[in-house]
Amino acid sequence: MNDKTDNLLNGGQDLENLVLGEEPDTRLEQGTLSFSETPGARSEASAHIKSWSKVKRGVISNHNSTEENEADDAAIFAEPVLKFEIVSARTVEKENEKKHVAYTLMIRKDGVQPDPNPAVIERRYTDFLELYDGLRRNFPALMTGIPFPRKVLTGNLNPSLISARSSGFEVLLEHIGRETQLRESAALMNFLQNREEAEARHWMQAQQYDQAVPLLENIFRLLNKLYTDRHPAVLLALCRLVACSHAAGESARPERFADLALHRYEAVSDIDLLRFYVPLLQLCVRLWWALGRDKRPLEARLDDLRRRGIKVDGCPSLLDAITEFDCKK
Incomplete structure (x- = not known):
């Protein structure tokens, strides 16, 4: 029986820190935009996500001066700040597809120190353009005066153009991050996860769950930085991750994230989300039994729901x- 985790189930922030603090270290060197001109087929997103853990880490310096220490003390009480940064770009050349540039976007939520585990996705110019056009169409007043890098007929692989576009993408995303309506928009949600979710669903349909898990975990950690703990998109992503990692035959990952899901489901009343609560409890009963944990509290919850x-x-x-829900979307 895992007494530590069972006790943390009632421990709110301790549980959040336990689970999210164990995320794979994907810190990237910050502030260095690099370009790769080496042609090659685009790697599958799941393999690309795994590769980020091997990227050289950024260094967090220690401050010694009185002024810097006072600034650090003040920062403790500041709200975490959402940051978007294009950290690299590479040219991609695939068969039957025009050569294009893929931009690596890092999303951080910086507090006292820079976020040690940023979320990272890769997008191309057309993805950013689709996001911009969707927001301008649905929220014209909020998008007034927000520029977007222009299309070019030639030279789109030029490093100067890539750098200028990267800056433009960052300006757009920083603006979105400040506006609640834009941050909650379907256009942004599609931009953040549609590509990885589509690939994950492909692997899930093929019952190759181990291929889907890295994609789903990256989606959850990304959405978890932008939205509240009990936001519908975050809870759905968390349930997908629990279900898929359990189907992949894992134990540690589904246990950690199932604990987190159970905690976050407390006080949730959204009917669309509650459809997953009973299946989540039933999965946890089986998982707890297999791990030698006390499943009686979970069975008591199910009995209470039944009554x-x-x-x-x-x-x-x-x-x-979840599969049925996704098919109806």
């Missing part, structure tokens, strides 16, 4: 419930 008239018996598995 309140909520369907408990005959429910689909968490993986099936």
